[in-house]
Amino acid sequence: MKPIFLITSGTVRTPLLLIGSVMQLGQKILTRLLSYKVSFTLIAFVVLLLIFGFLTPRHSFIKPNNLTALAKLTPDLGIVAMGVGTLMICGEFDLSVGSIIPMSSYIFVKLLEWGAPLYVIPFLTLLTGALLGFLNGLLVVRGRIPSFIATLGTMMFWRGVLYISSRMMPIGIRAYLESGTWLEKTLISSIAGVFPVQIIWLLFFTFILGLVVHFHKFGNWIFATGDNKTAARAMGINTDMVKTICFVIVGVLCSFMSMIQALRIESFAATQGIGFELKAIASSVVGGTSLMGGIGSILGIFLGTLTIQILENGMILMGAPVFGINVFIGVGIVLFAILNLYVERVALR
Protein backbone atom coordinates (compact mmCIF):
# COMPACT_ATOMS: atom_id res chain seq x y z
CA MET A 1 0.00 0.00 0.00
CA LYS A 2 2.39 2.63 1.22
CA PRO A 3 4.89 2.73 -1.67
CA ILE A 4 2.12 3.93 -3.97
CA PHE A 5 1.62 7.06 -1.96
CA LEU A 6 5.33 7.78 -2.03
CA ILE A 7 5.14 8.47 -5.77
CA THR A 8 3.17 11.66 -5.70
CA SER A 9 4.79 13.68 -8.47
CA GLY A 10 2.78 15.61 -11.07
CA THR A 11 0.24 14.04 -13.36
CA VAL A 12 0.46 10.45 -12.20
CA ARG A 13 -0.75 11.51 -8.84
CA THR A 14 -4.49 11.39 -9.36
CA PRO A 15 -4.81 7.91 -10.92
CA LEU A 16 -2.41 6.51 -8.37
CA LEU A 17 -4.41 8.00 -5.56
CA LEU A 18 -7.50 6.52 -7.11
CA ILE A 19 -5.90 3.10 -7.30
CA GLY A 20 -4.71 3.65 -3.77
CA SER A 21 -8.13 4.42 -2.41
CA VAL A 22 -9.70 1.55 -4.32
CA MET A 23 -7.10 -0.75 -2.82
CA GLN A 24 -7.71 0.75 0.57
CA LEU A 25 -11.41 0.10 0.17
CA GLY A 26 -10.64 -3.44 -0.96
CA GLN A 27 -8.50 -3.96 2.07
CA LYS A 28 -11.20 -2.56 4.31
CA ILE A 29 -13.78 -4.92 2.88
CA LEU A 30 -11.34 -7.79 3.20
CA THR A 31 -10.62 -6.98 6.83
CA ARG A 32 -14.32 -6.72 7.50
CA LEU A 33 -14.83 -10.01 5.74
CA LEU A 34 -11.98 -11.57 7.66
CA SER A 35 -13.48 -10.55 10.94
CA TYR A 36 -16.51 -12.56 9.96
CA LYS A 37 -15.06 -16.01 9.62
CA VAL A 38 -18.52 -17.15 8.71
CA SER A 39 -17.90 -15.74 5.23
CA PHE A 40 -15.22 -18.36 4.64
CA THR A 41 -17.61 -21.10 5.57
CA LEU A 42 -20.14 -19.58 3.19
CA ILE A 43 -17.53 -19.46 0.42
CA ALA A 44 -16.56 -23.09 1.04
CA PHE A 45 -20.22 -24.06 1.00
CA VAL A 46 -20.95 -22.27 -2.27
CA VAL A 47 -17.80 -23.59 -3.93
CA LEU A 48 -18.70 -27.15 -2.95
CA LEU A 49 -22.25 -26.61 -4.20
CA LEU A 50 -20.91 -25.50 -7.57
CA ILE A 51 -18.35 -28.29 -7.79
CA PHE A 52 -20.84 -31.01 -6.96
CA GLY A 53 -23.59 -29.40 -9.01
CA PHE A 54 -21.43 -29.51 -12.12
CA LEU A 55 -19.16 -32.47 -11.56
CA THR A 56 -21.33 -35.22 -10.13
CA PRO A 57 -22.30 -37.78 -12.81
CA ARG A 58 -25.47 -36.65 -14.60
CA HIS A 59 -25.63 -33.76 -12.10
CA SER A 60 -27.19 -36.17 -9.64
CA PHE A 61 -26.25 -33.83 -6.78
CA ILE A 62 -28.89 -31.30 -7.73
CA LYS A 63 -31.57 -33.83 -8.67
CA PRO A 64 -34.71 -33.41 -6.52
CA ASN A 65 -34.45 -36.81 -4.89
CA ASN A 66 -30.90 -36.11 -3.71
CA LEU A 67 -31.87 -32.68 -2.42
CA THR A 68 -34.75 -34.24 -0.52
CA ALA A 69 -32.44 -36.83 0.94
CA LEU A 70 -30.03 -34.06 1.98
CA ALA A 71 -32.88 -32.11 3.53
CA LYS A 72 -33.77 -35.15 5.60
CA LEU A 73 -30.18 -35.96 6.66
CA THR A 74 -28.81 -32.51 7.37
CA PRO A 75 -31.02 -31.78 10.41
CA ASP A 76 -29.70 -34.95 12.10
CA LEU A 77 -26.19 -33.57 12.11
CA GLY A 78 -27.26 -29.95 12.41
CA ILE A 79 -29.33 -30.33 15.57
CA VAL A 80 -26.48 -32.15 17.32
CA ALA A 81 -23.84 -29.75 15.99
CA MET A 82 -25.77 -26.75 17.38
CA GLY A 83 -25.33 -28.14 20.88
CA VAL A 84 -21.77 -29.35 20.39
CA GLY A 85 -20.72 -26.00 18.90
CA THR A 86 -22.29 -24.00 21.73
CA LEU A 87 -20.46 -26.23 24.19
CA MET A 88 -17.21 -25.61 22.30
CA ILE A 89 -17.68 -21.85 22.57
CA CYS A 90 -17.99 -22.51 26.28
CA GLY A 91 -14.58 -24.23 26.13
CA GLU A 92 -15.58 -27.88 26.42
CA PHE A 93 -16.00 -30.92 24.19
CA ASP A 94 -18.56 -33.67 24.23
CA LEU A 95 -17.38 -36.92 22.67
CA SER A 96 -20.28 -38.83 24.17
CA VAL A 97 -22.95 -37.52 21.78
CA GLY A 98 -22.44 -40.66 19.66
CA SER A 99 -23.61 -42.68 22.68
CA ILE A 100 -26.26 -40.30 24.00
CA ILE A 101 -28.04 -40.58 20.64
CA PRO A 102 -28.50 -44.38 20.64
CA MET A 103 -29.18 -44.43 24.41
CA SER A 104 -32.05 -41.97 23.94
CA SER A 105 -33.21 -43.82 20.88
CA TYR A 106 -33.20 -47.06 22.89
CA ILE A 107 -35.21 -45.50 25.71
CA PHE A 108 -37.59 -43.99 23.15
CA VAL A 109 -38.24 -47.29 21.40
CA LYS A 110 -38.43 -49.20 24.69
CA LEU A 111 -41.05 -46.76 25.97
CA LEU A 112 -43.05 -47.40 22.81
CA GLU A 113 -42.62 -51.13 23.35
CA TRP A 114 -43.83 -50.87 26.96
CA GLY A 115 -46.87 -49.01 25.77
CA ALA A 116 -46.22 -45.76 27.64
CA PRO A 117 -48.69 -42.98 26.75
CA LEU A 118 -47.49 -41.34 23.57
CA TYR A 119 -47.54 -37.82 24.99
CA VAL A 120 -45.08 -38.61 27.80
CA ILE A 121 -42.61 -40.50 25.62
CA PRO A 122 -40.94 -37.46 24.01
CA PHE A 123 -40.52 -35.82 27.41
CA LEU A 124 -38.99 -38.91 28.98
CA THR A 125 -36.68 -39.28 25.98
CA LEU A 126 -35.56 -35.67 26.25
CA LEU A 127 -35.11 -36.18 29.99
CA THR A 128 -32.77 -39.09 29.26
CA GLY A 129 -30.58 -36.81 27.17
CA ALA A 130 -30.73 -34.08 29.77
CA LEU A 131 -29.62 -36.48 32.50
CA LEU A 132 -26.76 -37.91 30.43
CA GLY A 133 -25.66 -34.38 29.60
CA PHE A 134 -25.96 -33.34 33.23
CA LEU A 135 -23.79 -36.28 34.24
CA ASN A 136 -21.12 -35.20 31.75
CA GLY A 137 -21.27 -31.69 33.13
CA LEU A 138 -20.98 -32.93 36.68
CA LEU A 139 -17.97 -35.08 35.85
CA VAL A 140 -16.23 -32.13 34.23
CA VAL A 141 -16.94 -29.41 36.78
CA ARG A 142 -16.96 -31.47 39.97
CA GLY A 143 -14.42 -34.09 38.95
CA ARG A 144 -12.21 -31.35 37.51
CA ILE A 145 -11.15 -33.51 34.60
CA PRO A 146 -10.85 -32.30 31.01
CA SER A 147 -14.13 -32.80 29.16
CA PHE A 148 -12.24 -34.63 26.43
CA ILE A 149 -11.42 -37.40 28.88
CA ALA A 150 -14.64 -37.31 30.88
CA THR A 151 -16.82 -37.65 27.80
CA LEU A 152 -14.50 -40.22 26.24
CA GLY A 153 -15.27 -42.23 29.36
CA THR A 154 -19.02 -41.72 29.18
CA MET A 155 -18.98 -42.42 25.44
CA MET A 156 -17.43 -45.86 26.03
CA PHE A 157 -19.51 -46.48 29.14
CA TRP A 158 -22.94 -45.77 27.66
CA ARG A 159 -22.19 -47.59 24.43
CA GLY A 160 -21.14 -50.60 26.49
CA VAL A 161 -24.31 -50.39 28.56
CA LEU A 162 -26.32 -50.11 25.37
CA TYR A 163 -24.67 -53.13 23.73
CA ILE A 164 -25.32 -55.25 26.81
CA SER A 165 -28.93 -54.21 27.32
CA SER A 166 -29.95 -54.31 23.67
CA ARG A 167 -27.73 -57.28 22.77
CA MET A 168 -27.13 -55.17 19.67
CA MET A 169 -30.47 -56.28 18.23
CA PRO A 170 -32.45 -53.67 16.32
CA ILE A 171 -36.01 -53.08 17.54
CA GLY A 172 -38.58 -52.11 14.94
CA ILE A 173 -41.15 -49.55 16.04
CA ARG A 174 -43.97 -50.48 13.66
CA ALA A 175 -45.29 -53.18 15.99
CA TYR A 176 -45.80 -50.57 18.72
CA LEU A 177 -46.59 -47.39 16.84
CA GLU A 178 -49.06 -47.15 14.00
CA SER A 179 -47.95 -44.83 11.24
CA GLY A 180 -49.33 -41.35 11.01
CA THR A 181 -49.48 -40.47 14.71
CA TRP A 182 -49.15 -36.82 15.74
CA LEU A 183 -45.63 -37.52 16.94
CA GLU A 184 -44.53 -38.67 13.52
CA LYS A 185 -46.34 -35.78 11.87
CA THR A 186 -44.59 -33.30 14.13
CA LEU A 187 -41.12 -34.74 13.78
CA ILE A 188 -40.68 -36.27 10.33
CA SER A 189 -43.56 -35.48 7.98
CA SER A 190 -43.17 -33.55 4.75
CA ILE A 191 -44.70 -30.22 3.97
CA ALA A 192 -46.35 -30.21 0.53
CA GLY A 193 -45.08 -33.72 0.02
CA VAL A 194 -41.42 -32.78 -0.56
CA PHE A 195 -40.18 -30.43 2.15
CA PRO A 196 -39.19 -32.43 5.27
CA VAL A 197 -40.38 -30.88 8.50
CA GLN A 198 -37.02 -31.73 10.14
CA ILE A 199 -35.60 -28.72 8.34
CA ILE A 200 -38.06 -26.55 10.26
CA TRP A 201 -36.79 -28.10 13.49
CA LEU A 202 -33.20 -27.42 12.56
CA LEU A 203 -34.07 -23.80 11.75
CA PHE A 204 -36.01 -23.56 15.00
CA PHE A 205 -33.07 -24.72 17.12
CA THR A 206 -30.68 -22.54 15.14
CA PHE A 207 -32.90 -19.54 15.80
CA ILE A 208 -33.37 -20.26 19.50
CA LEU A 209 -29.69 -20.96 20.15
CA GLY A 210 -28.75 -17.96 18.01
CA LEU A 211 -30.88 -15.77 20.26
CA VAL A 212 -29.49 -17.27 23.43
CA VAL A 213 -25.84 -17.31 22.41
CA HIS A 214 -25.66 -13.91 20.74
CA PHE A 215 -28.38 -11.81 22.35
CA HIS A 216 -29.01 -13.18 25.83
CA LYS A 217 -26.91 -12.60 28.93
CA PHE A 218 -26.43 -16.34 29.23
CA GLY A 219 -24.69 -16.20 25.85
CA ASN A 220 -22.33 -13.59 27.21
CA TRP A 221 -21.56 -15.94 30.10
CA ILE A 222 -20.87 -18.75 27.61
CA PHE A 223 -18.36 -16.64 25.68
CA ALA A 224 -16.76 -15.31 28.87
CA THR A 225 -16.46 -18.79 30.36
CA GLY A 226 -14.89 -20.20 27.21
CA ASP A 227 -12.59 -17.24 26.64
CA ASN A 228 -11.23 -16.58 30.12
CA LYS A 229 -12.66 -18.67 32.90
CA THR A 230 -10.72 -16.85 35.60
CA ALA A 231 -12.08 -13.49 34.50
CA ALA A 232 -15.61 -14.84 34.24
CA ARG A 233 -15.39 -16.22 37.75
CA ALA A 234 -13.90 -13.02 39.10
CA MET A 235 -16.87 -11.16 37.65
CA GLY A 236 -19.25 -13.40 39.53
CA ILE A 237 -20.26 -15.75 36.72
CA ASN A 238 -20.92 -19.28 37.90
CA THR A 239 -18.81 -20.95 35.23
CA ASP A 240 -19.57 -24.44 36.54
CA MET A 241 -23.26 -23.82 36.09
CA VAL A 242 -22.76 -22.35 32.61
CA LYS A 243 -20.78 -25.41 31.52
CA THR A 244 -23.23 -27.87 33.02
CA ILE A 245 -26.16 -26.18 31.29
CA CYS A 246 -24.29 -26.35 27.98
CA PHE A 247 -23.74 -30.10 28.48
CA VAL A 248 -27.46 -30.49 29.21
CA ILE A 249 -28.31 -28.57 26.02
CA VAL A 250 -26.15 -31.02 24.05
CA GLY A 251 -27.86 -33.98 25.69
CA VAL A 252 -31.37 -32.68 25.02
CA LEU A 253 -30.60 -31.92 21.39
CA CYS A 254 -29.12 -35.41 20.93
CA SER A 255 -32.30 -36.94 22.35
CA PHE A 256 -34.45 -34.82 20.10
CA MET A 257 -32.48 -35.88 17.07
CA SER A 258 -32.55 -39.53 18.19
CA MET A 259 -36.36 -39.50 18.03
CA ILE A 260 -36.30 -38.06 14.52
CA GLN A 261 -33.79 -40.71 13.47
CA ALA A 262 -35.64 -43.61 15.11
CA LEU A 263 -38.91 -42.56 13.51
CA ARG A 264 -37.29 -42.13 10.12
CA ILE A 265 -35.56 -45.52 10.09
CA GLU A 266 -38.56 -46.98 11.95
CA SER A 267 -36.37 -48.75 14.46
CA PHE A 268 -33.75 -48.51 17.12
CA ALA A 269 -30.31 -49.52 15.86
CA ALA A 270 -27.33 -50.01 18.14
CA THR A 271 -25.10 -48.37 15.53
CA GLN A 272 -27.02 -45.07 15.63
CA GLY A 273 -24.90 -42.05 16.37
CA ILE A 274 -21.52 -43.60 15.59
CA GLY A 275 -19.17 -40.91 14.34
CA PHE A 276 -21.52 -38.06 15.18
CA GLU A 277 -19.26 -36.64 17.86
CA LEU A 278 -16.53 -36.00 15.33
CA LYS A 279 -18.81 -34.80 12.55
CA ALA A 280 -20.44 -32.37 14.96
CA ILE A 281 -17.05 -31.04 16.04
CA ALA A 282 -16.02 -30.87 12.38
CA SER A 283 -19.12 -28.83 11.54
CA SER A 284 -18.36 -26.43 14.38
CA VAL A 285 -14.72 -26.00 13.39
CA VAL A 286 -15.57 -25.50 9.72
CA GLY A 287 -18.11 -22.96 10.96
CA GLY A 288 -15.39 -20.92 12.65
CA THR A 289 -15.66 -22.17 16.22
CA SER A 290 -12.38 -22.08 18.12
CA LEU A 291 -11.05 -25.32 19.58
CA MET A 292 -9.92 -23.33 22.59
CA GLY A 293 -13.33 -21.83 23.32
CA GLY A 294 -14.51 -18.23 23.37
CA ILE A 295 -14.94 -17.84 19.60
CA GLY A 296 -17.76 -19.04 17.40
CA SER A 297 -21.19 -18.25 16.05
CA ILE A 298 -24.43 -20.14 15.62
CA LEU A 299 -24.74 -19.04 11.99
CA GLY A 300 -21.23 -20.38 11.42
CA ILE A 301 -22.07 -23.74 12.97
CA PHE A 302 -25.18 -23.89 10.79
CA LEU A 303 -23.19 -23.23 7.62
CA GLY A 304 -20.48 -25.61 8.83
CA THR A 305 -23.04 -28.37 9.12
CA LEU A 306 -24.32 -27.76 5.60
CA THR A 307 -20.76 -27.79 4.31
CA ILE A 308 -19.81 -31.07 6.00
CA GLN A 309 -23.07 -32.64 4.92
CA ILE A 310 -22.79 -31.75 1.23
CA LEU A 311 -19.11 -32.66 1.29
CA GLU A 312 -20.03 -36.14 2.42
CA ASN A 313 -22.99 -36.46 0.07
CA GLY A 314 -21.22 -35.00 -2.94
CA MET A 315 -18.17 -37.23 -2.55
CA ILE A 316 -20.37 -40.31 -2.40
CA LEU A 317 -22.18 -39.24 -5.55
CA MET A 318 -18.85 -38.67 -7.25
CA GLY A 319 -18.02 -42.27 -6.54
CA ALA A 320 -15.68 -41.94 -3.57
CA PRO A 321 -15.81 -45.05 -1.39
CA VAL A 322 -18.14 -44.47 1.57
CA PHE A 323 -15.49 -45.31 4.12
CA GLY A 324 -13.02 -43.01 2.44
CA ILE A 325 -15.16 -39.90 2.95
CA ASN A 326 -13.42 -39.30 6.25
CA VAL A 327 -10.30 -38.40 4.29
CA PHE A 328 -12.02 -35.30 2.95
CA ILE A 329 -13.73 -34.39 6.19
CA GLY A 330 -10.35 -34.74 7.92
CA VAL A 331 -8.67 -32.44 5.42
CA GLY A 332 -11.57 -30.00 5.79
CA ILE A 333 -11.23 -29.81 9.56
CA VAL A 334 -7.49 -29.23 9.51
CA LEU A 335 -7.69 -26.63 6.74
CA PHE A 336 -10.38 -24.68 8.52
CA ALA A 337 -8.66 -24.87 11.89
CA ILE A 338 -5.54 -23.38 10.27
CA LEU A 339 -7.60 -20.82 8.37
CA ASN A 340 -9.42 -19.75 11.55
CA LEU A 341 -6.15 -19.08 13.34
CA TYR A 342 -4.73 -17.23 10.37
CA VAL A 343 -7.84 -15.10 9.95
CA GLU A 344 -7.79 -14.20 13.61
CA ARG A 345 -4.20 -13.04 13.39
CA VAL A 346 -4.80 -10.98 10.25
CA ALA A 347 -8.01 -9.45 11.56
CA LEU A 348 -6.31 -8.28 14.75
CA ARG A 349 -3.29 -6.75 13.12
Place this chain on the structure above:
Amino acid sequence: MDSSKLEAGRNDTSPGKRDEDYLVEMVDIHKWFGKVYALRGVNFEVREKEIIGLVGDNGAGKSTLIKILSGFHPADRGEIYFTGKKVHIHNPKDAKKLGIETVYQEQALAPHVSISRNIFMGREPTTHLGFLNKKVMDRESLDTLSKIGLVLTNPETPVEALSGGQRQGVAIARVLYFEAKLVILDEPTIALSVKESRQVMEFIKQLRAEGISVVFITHNIYHVYQIAERFVILAHGEKIGDIKKEDTSVDHLSEIITNGRVA
Protein backbone atom coordinates in the same frame (compact mmCIF):
# COMPACT_ATOMS: atom_id res chain seq x y z
CA MET B 1 0.93 -21.70 66.50
CA ASP B 2 3.91 -20.28 68.28
CA SER B 3 2.69 -17.37 70.36
CA SER B 4 6.12 -15.91 71.08
CA LYS B 5 6.69 -15.67 67.36
CA LEU B 6 3.37 -14.01 67.10
CA GLU B 7 4.29 -11.35 69.62
CA ALA B 8 7.57 -10.76 67.91
CA GLY B 9 5.77 -10.12 64.69
CA ARG B 10 3.34 -7.71 66.18
CA ASN B 11 3.32 -4.20 64.88
CA ASP B 12 3.99 -1.36 67.26
CA THR B 13 0.93 0.77 66.55
CA SER B 14 -1.80 -0.15 68.97
CA PRO B 15 -5.11 -1.27 67.51
CA GLY B 16 -8.37 -0.30 69.13
CA LYS B 17 -9.11 3.26 68.11
CA ARG B 18 -11.34 3.35 65.02
CA ASP B 19 -10.82 6.42 62.95
CA GLU B 20 -13.87 7.32 60.85
CA ASP B 21 -11.63 9.06 58.35
CA TYR B 22 -10.40 5.73 57.12
CA LEU B 23 -12.20 4.07 54.26
CA VAL B 24 -10.54 0.78 55.08
CA GLU B 25 -8.62 -0.20 58.14
CA MET B 26 -6.99 -3.59 58.45
CA VAL B 27 -5.81 -4.28 61.99
CA ASP B 28 -3.24 -6.79 63.14
CA ILE B 29 -3.62 -9.13 60.17
CA HIS B 30 -1.94 -12.53 60.47
CA LYS B 31 -1.78 -15.23 57.84
CA TRP B 32 -0.12 -18.62 57.69
CA PHE B 33 0.15 -20.84 54.64
CA GLY B 34 0.95 -24.18 56.25
CA LYS B 35 4.24 -23.47 57.95
CA VAL B 36 4.86 -20.23 56.12
CA TYR B 37 4.11 -17.20 58.24
CA ALA B 38 3.08 -14.88 55.42
CA LEU B 39 1.68 -11.90 57.32
CA ARG B 40 2.87 -11.09 60.82
CA GLY B 41 0.42 -8.63 62.29
CA VAL B 42 0.11 -6.00 59.60
CA ASN B 43 -1.88 -2.79 60.03
CA PHE B 44 -2.98 -1.16 56.82
CA GLU B 45 -5.22 1.86 56.33
CA VAL B 46 -6.64 3.57 53.29
CA ARG B 47 -8.21 7.00 53.48
CA GLU B 48 -10.93 8.29 51.19
CA LYS B 49 -9.70 9.51 47.80
CA GLU B 50 -6.15 8.44 48.46
CA ILE B 51 -3.68 6.73 46.17
CA ILE B 52 -1.45 4.35 48.08
CA GLY B 53 1.59 2.60 46.73
CA LEU B 54 1.91 -0.84 48.29
CA VAL B 55 5.50 -1.85 47.63
CA GLY B 56 7.96 -4.50 48.70
CA ASP B 57 10.07 -7.31 47.32
CA ASN B 58 8.74 -10.66 46.09
CA GLY B 59 7.26 -12.65 48.96
CA ALA B 60 6.91 -9.58 51.14
CA GLY B 61 3.21 -10.28 51.61
CA LYS B 62 1.71 -7.58 49.36
CA SER B 63 -0.49 -9.93 47.40
CA THR B 64 -1.52 -11.89 50.48
CA LEU B 65 -2.61 -8.72 52.24
CA ILE B 66 -4.62 -7.61 49.25
CA LYS B 67 -6.14 -11.04 48.72
CA ILE B 68 -7.42 -10.95 52.28
CA LEU B 69 -8.97 -7.56 51.64
CA SER B 70 -10.56 -8.68 48.38
CA GLY B 71 -11.90 -11.90 49.87
CA PHE B 72 -9.72 -14.53 48.20
CA HIS B 73 -8.12 -15.70 51.47
CA PRO B 74 -9.45 -15.43 55.01
CA ALA B 75 -7.10 -13.90 57.57
CA ASP B 76 -6.06 -16.21 60.39
CA ARG B 77 -6.23 -13.32 62.81
CA GLY B 78 -7.06 -9.66 62.64
CA GLU B 79 -9.94 -7.36 61.93
CA ILE B 80 -11.11 -5.30 59.00
CA TYR B 81 -13.10 -2.07 59.32
CA PHE B 82 -14.85 -0.39 56.43
CA THR B 83 -15.87 3.25 56.97
CA GLY B 84 -15.45 2.65 60.69
CA LYS B 85 -17.62 -0.46 60.84
CA LYS B 86 -16.27 -3.91 61.44
CA VAL B 87 -16.78 -6.15 58.40
CA HIS B 88 -16.25 -9.81 57.59
CA ILE B 89 -15.04 -10.49 54.07
CA HIS B 90 -15.39 -14.19 53.31
CA ASN B 91 -15.34 -14.14 49.52
CA PRO B 92 -14.85 -11.79 46.56
CA LYS B 93 -18.59 -11.10 46.46
CA ASP B 94 -18.50 -9.68 50.00
CA ALA B 95 -15.68 -7.39 48.97
CA LYS B 96 -17.53 -6.27 45.85
CA LYS B 97 -20.63 -5.51 47.89
CA LEU B 98 -18.58 -3.12 50.00
CA GLY B 99 -17.19 -1.51 46.87
CA ILE B 100 -13.74 -3.07 46.95
CA GLU B 101 -12.70 -4.09 43.43
CA THR B 102 -9.48 -5.73 42.37
CA VAL B 103 -8.02 -5.48 38.88
CA TYR B 104 -5.57 -8.23 38.04
CA GLN B 105 -3.29 -8.11 35.07
CA GLU B 106 -4.44 -10.50 32.32
CA GLN B 107 -7.08 -12.03 34.53
CA ALA B 108 -9.70 -9.41 34.17
CA LEU B 109 -10.75 -9.61 30.53
CA ALA B 110 -11.92 -12.13 27.97
CA PRO B 111 -9.70 -11.31 24.96
CA HIS B 112 -12.01 -12.34 22.13
CA VAL B 113 -15.08 -10.75 23.62
CA SER B 114 -16.03 -7.17 22.81
CA ILE B 115 -15.26 -4.15 24.99
CA SER B 116 -18.85 -3.59 26.07
CA ARG B 117 -19.45 -7.27 26.75
CA ASN B 118 -16.31 -7.29 28.88
CA ILE B 119 -17.27 -4.24 30.88
CA PHE B 120 -20.68 -5.70 31.69
CA MET B 121 -19.51 -9.29 32.05
CA GLY B 122 -21.63 -11.00 34.71
CA ARG B 123 -23.66 -7.84 35.36
CA GLU B 124 -25.31 -7.34 31.99
CA PRO B 125 -28.09 -4.80 31.65
CA THR B 126 -31.07 -6.58 30.14
CA THR B 127 -34.37 -5.65 28.55
CA HIS B 128 -36.83 -8.44 29.25
CA LEU B 129 -36.39 -12.19 29.66
CA GLY B 130 -32.71 -11.60 30.21
CA PHE B 131 -31.88 -10.39 26.72
CA LEU B 132 -28.96 -8.01 26.54
CA ASN B 133 -29.67 -4.33 26.30
CA LYS B 134 -26.91 -3.68 23.80
CA LYS B 135 -27.76 -0.02 23.35
CA VAL B 136 -27.21 0.67 27.04
CA MET B 137 -24.13 -1.53 27.12
CA ASP B 138 -22.51 0.22 24.18
CA ARG B 139 -23.36 3.74 25.27
CA GLU B 140 -22.38 3.29 28.90
CA SER B 141 -19.13 1.55 27.93
CA LEU B 142 -17.94 4.44 25.79
CA ASP B 143 -19.12 6.99 28.37
CA THR B 144 -17.29 5.31 31.21
CA LEU B 145 -14.15 4.85 29.14
CA SER B 146 -14.13 8.53 28.26
CA LYS B 147 -14.46 9.39 31.97
CA ILE B 148 -11.02 7.93 32.58
CA GLY B 149 -9.73 9.63 29.46
CA LEU B 150 -9.82 6.70 27.07
CA VAL B 151 -11.60 7.60 23.86
CA LEU B 152 -12.67 4.59 21.83
CA THR B 153 -15.27 4.63 19.08
CA ASN B 154 -16.36 1.05 18.59
CA PRO B 155 -17.62 -0.84 21.65
CA GLU B 156 -17.81 -3.99 19.52
CA THR B 157 -14.03 -4.21 19.17
CA PRO B 158 -12.64 -7.38 20.73
CA VAL B 159 -10.38 -6.54 23.64
CA GLU B 160 -7.53 -8.45 22.01
CA ALA B 161 -7.32 -5.77 19.33
CA LEU B 162 -6.51 -3.10 21.95
CA SER B 163 -3.11 -2.09 23.26
CA GLY B 164 -2.05 -3.24 26.72
CA GLY B 165 -2.72 0.18 28.19
CA GLN B 166 -6.16 0.38 26.64
CA ARG B 167 -6.97 -3.06 28.00
CA GLN B 168 -6.13 -1.90 31.51
CA GLY B 169 -8.36 1.06 30.79
CA VAL B 170 -11.26 -1.26 30.00
CA ALA B 171 -10.70 -3.20 33.23
CA ILE B 172 -10.52 0.06 35.20
CA ALA B 173 -13.60 1.49 33.48
CA ARG B 174 -15.50 -1.58 34.57
CA VAL B 175 -14.83 -1.02 38.26
CA LEU B 176 -15.60 2.66 37.86
CA TYR B 177 -18.98 1.91 36.29
CA PHE B 178 -19.94 -0.37 39.15
CA GLU B 179 -19.23 2.33 41.71
CA ALA B 180 -16.21 0.99 43.46
CA LYS B 181 -15.02 2.90 46.50
CA LEU B 182 -11.61 1.28 46.59
CA VAL B 183 -9.79 -0.09 43.57
CA ILE B 184 -6.86 -2.41 44.05
CA LEU B 185 -4.52 -2.59 41.07
CA ASP B 186 -2.18 -5.57 41.15
CA GLU B 187 0.88 -4.75 39.03
CA PRO B 188 -1.13 -2.81 36.42
CA THR B 189 1.95 -1.74 34.48
CA ILE B 190 4.02 -4.90 34.62
CA ALA B 191 3.72 -5.93 30.97
CA LEU B 192 3.35 -2.48 29.45
CA SER B 193 5.55 -0.18 27.42
CA VAL B 194 6.57 3.20 28.81
CA LYS B 195 3.85 4.99 26.87
CA GLU B 196 1.18 2.52 27.90
CA SER B 197 2.23 2.70 31.54
CA ARG B 198 1.86 6.46 31.42
CA GLN B 199 -1.63 5.98 30.01
CA VAL B 200 -2.56 3.62 32.86
CA MET B 201 -1.31 6.12 35.42
CA GLU B 202 -3.56 8.74 33.84
CA PHE B 203 -6.47 6.34 34.35
CA ILE B 204 -5.54 6.02 38.01
CA LYS B 205 -5.52 9.78 38.42
CA GLN B 206 -8.97 9.92 36.85
CA LEU B 207 -10.19 7.31 39.31
CA ARG B 208 -9.18 9.52 42.19
CA ALA B 209 -10.79 12.49 40.52
CA GLU B 210 -14.00 10.40 40.57
CA GLY B 211 -13.60 10.08 44.35
CA ILE B 212 -12.21 6.57 44.41
CA SER B 213 -9.31 5.38 46.58
CA VAL B 214 -6.63 3.35 44.88
CA VAL B 215 -4.13 0.81 46.15
CA PHE B 216 -1.37 0.38 43.60
CA ILE B 217 0.71 -2.75 44.10
CA THR B 218 3.95 -2.82 42.17
CA HIS B 219 7.62 -3.59 41.97
CA ASN B 220 8.16 -0.50 39.92
CA ILE B 221 8.86 2.35 42.33
CA TYR B 222 9.32 4.80 39.49
CA HIS B 223 5.76 4.25 38.35
CA VAL B 224 4.16 4.32 41.74
CA TYR B 225 6.18 7.29 42.95
CA GLN B 226 4.69 9.49 40.25
CA ILE B 227 1.12 9.13 41.45
CA ALA B 228 0.93 7.72 44.98
CA GLU B 229 0.50 10.03 47.95
CA ARG B 230 1.61 7.52 50.54
CA PHE B 231 3.74 4.41 50.45
CA VAL B 232 3.33 1.31 52.55
CA ILE B 233 6.35 -0.95 52.47
CA LEU B 234 6.19 -4.60 53.39
CA ALA B 235 9.08 -7.00 53.99
CA HIS B 236 8.90 -10.60 55.16
CA GLY B 237 5.26 -10.26 56.16
CA GLU B 238 5.71 -7.13 58.21
CA LYS B 239 5.03 -3.51 57.57
CA ILE B 240 8.39 -1.78 57.71
CA GLY B 241 7.37 1.63 56.51
CA ASP B 242 4.43 3.94 56.03
CA ILE B 243 5.72 7.12 54.48
CA LYS B 244 4.13 10.17 52.90
CA LYS B 245 5.38 11.14 49.50
CA GLU B 246 6.85 14.45 50.73
CA ASP B 247 9.00 12.58 53.25
CA THR B 248 10.68 10.28 50.79
CA SER B 249 12.22 9.89 47.35
CA VAL B 250 12.56 7.13 44.78
CA ASP B 251 16.08 6.39 46.02
CA HIS B 252 15.00 6.36 49.63
CA LEU B 253 12.13 3.97 48.89
CA SER B 254 14.23 1.55 46.91
CA GLU B 255 16.83 1.60 49.65
CA ILE B 256 14.21 0.61 52.21
CA ILE B 257 12.95 -2.20 50.00
CA THR B 258 16.43 -3.53 49.28
CA ASN B 259 17.57 -3.40 52.89
CA GLY B 260 14.30 -4.69 54.26
CA ARG B 261 14.23 -1.97 56.91
CA VAL B 262 14.06 1.79 57.29
CA ALA B 263 17.61 3.09 57.15
